[in-house]
Amino acid sequence: MTAVATTARRSIPGAPSMWFFVIGDLIIFGCYFVAYMYYRGQDHTLFLHSQARLNLDIGAINTIVLITSSLFVALGTAAARAGTVTDAVRLFGIGLGFGAAFPLLKLFEYVPEIVGGVTPGTNLFFMFYFVMTGMHLCHVLLGLVVISFVIRNLRTAPTPNISLAETGATYWHMVDLLWLVLFALLYLMR
Amino acid sequence: MKSKKRDQWIAFWMVPAFFNVFGLVFVPLSWMMPPRSPNAPEPQMISFMQSHNLLIACALLTLVYGFAPVGNSIYLIQIKRMSVSPVFRYTLMVGSITGAIVGMLFPMFCFGLGAFRSGYRPSILLMLYDFGYLAFIGSLGCFCIMWMAFALAIILDQNNVLPKWLGYYTLWQYVTELMAAPVWISKSGPFAWNGLMTFWFAMALYVPWQIIVYVCIYRSIKNQPDDELESAWLHQTSPATDVRPKATA
Amino acid sequence: MTTYLRNPLTIVWALLTAVTVVSWLTARDGGAAHLVNVTVTVVVLAIAAVKAQLVIWHFMEVRRAPTWLRATTAGWVVVLFALLIGFYFQSL
Numbered sequence: 001m002t003a004v005a006t007t008a009r010r011s012i013p014g015a016p017s018m019w020f021f022v023i024g025d026l027i028i029f030g031c032y033f034v035a036y037m038y039y040r041g042q043d044h045t046l047f048l049h050s051q052a053r054l055n056l057d058i059g060a061i062n063t064i065v066l067i068t069s070s071l072f073v074a075l076g077t078a079a080a081r082a083g084t085v086t087d088a089v090r091l092f093g094i095g096l097g098f099g100a101a102f103p104l105l106k107l108f109e110y111v112p113e114i115v116g117g118v119t120p121g122t123n124l125f126f127m128f129y130f131v132m133t134g135m136h137l138c139h140v141l142l143g144l145v146v147i148s149f150v151i152r153n154l155r156t157a158p159t160p161n162i163s164l165a166e167t168g169a170t171y172w173h174m175v176d177l178l179w180l181v182l183f184a185l186l187y188l189m190r
Numbered sequence: 191m192k193s194k195k196r197d198q199w200i201a202f203w204m205v206p207a208f209f210n211v212f213g214l215v216f217v218p219l220s221w222m223m224p225p226r227s228p229n230a231p232e233p234q235m236i237s238f239m240q241s242h243n244l245l246i247a248c249a250l251l252t253l254v255y256g257f258a259p260v261g262n263s264i265y266l267i268q269i270k271r272m273s274v275s276p277v278f279r280y281t282l283m284v285g286s287i288t289g290a291i292v293g294m295l296f297p298m299f300c301f302g303l304g305a306f307r308s309g310y311r312p313s314i315l316l317m318l319y320d321f322g323y324l325a326f327i328g329s330l331g332c333f334c335i336m337w338m339a340f341a342l343a344i345i346l347d348q349n350n351v352l353p354k355w356l357g358y359y360t361l362w363q364y365v366t367e368l369m370a371a372p373v374w375i376s377k378s379g380p381f382a383w384n385g386l387m388t389f390w391f392a393m394a395l396y397v398p399w400q401i402i403v404y405v406c407i408y409r410s411i412k413n414q415p416d417d418e419l420e421s422a423w424l425h426q427t428s429p430a431t432d433v434r435p436k437a438t439a
Numbered sequence: 440m441t442t443y444l445r446n447p448l449t450i451v452w453a454l455l456t457a458v459t460v461v462s463w464l465t466a467r468d469g470g471a472a473h474l475v476n477v478t479v480t481v482v483v484l485a486i487a488a489v490k491a492q493l494v495i496w497h498f499m500e501v502r503r504a505p506t507w508l509r510a511t512t513a514g515w516v517v518v519l520f521a522l523l524i525g526f527y528f529q530s531l
Contacts, residue, residue, distance in 0.1 A: 021358035041530020184487035188466040190476035
């Protein structure tokens with residue numbers, strides 16, 4: 001594998017302004033996570049009973065889906081840097097495919113819940129659940145749009161915009177990262 | 191020499207003036223902000239609605255409301271300089287109009303009715319209290335789209351009128367507006383209109399952003415070359431040889 | 440194909456998936472009992488912290504980034520999980 005662009009010097013992948021956004025978003029969601037833990041501590045019973053009604057399996061599968069999507073996006077970024085653009089397009093495409101599975105699986109989670117009478121207004125846990133996963137879902141959908149633009153650029157531009165690919169990848173990995181914490185807080189912890 | 195940017199500077203400086211009046215009206219004068227509890231006991235809500243200070247606050251608000259459109263114009267002038275589609279500018283324009291009406295005018299009416307008109311039944315005053323606060327804090331749609339348009343315009347702009355990181359920071363305004371949606375459901379706790387998640391976190395993000403955005407726009411107005419001004423046609427000295435098109439409505 | 444399998448990124452992916460399954464299994468039985476379970480919580484949060492650091496370090500390439508970025512992201516992981524664990528134990 002050609003190591004032309006993977007330099008040893010310390011560099012920030014993608015646009016610095018995206019890193020500003022990533023760090024800020026991590027801090028903002030971090031505040032939400034801690035607030036959730038604080039309010040959970042005030043009513044463990046309610047939160048435990050409510051958690052039991054979540055679909056843990058879909059949550060776990062979605063986690064693996066996002067991790068896999070991130071892998072292909074990371075591989076695609078490396079391919080774009082190495083100049084193998086067709087590989088990059090294919091890898092980003094597979095990443096996009098896995099990423100698109102997330103909202104689909106979420107539908108299978110949300111719809112039965114809502115139809116079953118579980119809504120944001122049901123109790124505090126479910127308000128946190130719907131608000132935080134909903135906000136995250138918006139991030140996912142935005143990420144899918146961004147990745148699509150990256151793919152289009154790689155396919156059609158005369159010289160592919162590597163910085164765009166890196167910037168989009170950074171955003172997408174952040175989306176994955178946020179979900180990892182959400183999964184632990186909402187679905188797993190007792 | 192007369193500044194050719196006087197129009198922009200007048201609009202610009204109107205904003206801190208307006209915000210100061212706004213701040214005075216909402217906080218020490220009427221204690222409308224920080225938001226009172228949606229769950230407060232009824233006698234408290236009623237005495238608030240009929241308080242003398244609320245009356246003064248509403249009177250002031252009625253007088254200064256006109257500042258809002260003028261102040262919002264500075265966003266529009268900056269977007270016009272960007273290399274993006276005019277759709278963004280129109281979106282911000284309409285978003286700020288609907289936002290000001292629903293987010294400021296409606297609460298003004300609700301609290302004003304309580305303050306200026308005596309004799310309403312308690313149940314009506316309670317409804318107006320709810321209506322006013324929900325309109326003020328729950329009116330997210332217009333602001334969501336407004337800040338989304340502004341953020342995208344900045345991020346996509348190739349003329350770099352405003353810094354890219356400001357565009358990303360503006361995206362968080364969109365996030366905090368979305369986070370306000372639960373206020374329609376929760377009457378207490380972190381998701382009520384005075385809650386940690388919906389109000390306090392949002393304020394922690396919004397206040398610095400509002401200040402920072404004005405600093406950036408200040409710099410942008412200052413750095414704009416005179417010949418690029420939208421109002422440049424006003425200052426042309428030789429109309430006979432001037433080939434620049436006159437601005438038409 | 441084998442280059443992808445031997446790629447460090449794929450190894451990270453395998454690790455992430457493996458610990459996800461571990462935490463999935465750890466929490467699988469605890470839910471129905473409706474009981475606070477400190478062990479499960481600590482394990483699950485510790486795994487989440489490790490996953491977070493892996494994604495940041497390898498996928499986001501912070502491993503090769505300037506020191507300030509490495510410190511900031513590591514700081515985020517440490518502070519966040521310290522606060523989470525802290526509030527959790529304080530509420531028990």
